Amino acid sequence: MILHLTNSATWIEAQQQGSITAPSLAAEGFIHCSTEHQMRDVANKYYRGATNMVLVHIDPAALTSPLKWEPPAHIDGSPSLPDEPLFPHIYGVINLEAVIRIIDFPLNPDGSFDLPAQLTAFSITLINQVPHHHQEAAELSCEAWKHDFPEDTTQTYLDMFTATGTYANRFVEVFAALNQADELLGLATLVDDDELPGATEPGPWLAAVFVVPEARKLGVGSALVDHVVSRSRELGYAEMFLYT
Structure with missing residues (x-):
């Protein structure tokens, strides 16, 4: 399962524009994504305490932009390690036809994230x-x-x-x-x-x-x-x- 983490405001804007984008597309050339097994750690490392977050569940077969599985490009600039798993990177915008569903991703009281029930069912x-x-x-x-x-x-x-x-x-x-x-x-x-x-x-x-x-x-x-x-x-x- 391929997931992109964003906020509800960005999702609303994407519906008006017809596609999802992210700052990393201009800065790094791709949009960061994760699998359901990677997302919890990513969210807690980089987005702890962030509110109004949602997960975009993506159908890779419906993407119009290239999808590549690559070593992690850490948001904080730290280098990837040899044994780290590959992450999905989308080299372009995410067209709305590739969006399977939007999943609310609420905070725990302590500011941490747990996977929603839909992903642990x-x-x-x-x-x-x-x-x-x-x-x-x-x-x-x-x-x-x-x-x-x-x-x-x-x-x-x-x-x-x-x-x-x-x-x-x-x-x-x-x-x-x-x-x-x-x-x-x-x-x-x-x-x-x-x-x-x-x-x-x-x-x-x-x-x-x-x-x-x-x-x-x-x-x-x-x-x-x-x-x-x-x-x-x-x-x-x-x-x-x-x-x-």
Whole structure:
């Protein structure tokens, strides 16, 4: 999910002008944005105590200006560090057609920010901990990946979901994203050897990332990917691979 932090007055002005701009566009050549996982820290570092702030949720596919993922350009001028994550930078104005929604971003009493409920409305868990979702997840997976694995059946995925840590002598963990109503939103897998066509790397692999259509563009896929990457690091892997 790509978010731009601004204030309500700027948003009102943008609706009159037909696009969103920011002082950084003239000063640095781009508009600063963040993902939902980066925004809280950015807001608390640079905008603590600021009032009337809003988050602009942006559809990157609808942008008319170039979007680049780059090392952070710190507002205070401090250099980026080698291990810092990449941030989305928009090299031009944000056209209103790319605005999915505006989210109020109120202050806490102490002047700090927390992510709004709209951005924390789902959780990620190992799928073997939610067996009541196995059948739906297996059917979705079988349909989504049948072009790569035509021999797999629903039972193939059911067997994998119930395995803990290993499946068919391989390490595998499948993660599910669930909303507050306990509905399945998406899936992602961490596996040591995904046996994909033409893939010779030993792994681990980030594989089988899938989000149900009605939950797309809400940050579910990004959260699943980030969770798998974090889990891979927790297990001691120095690198991982993605099959596309």
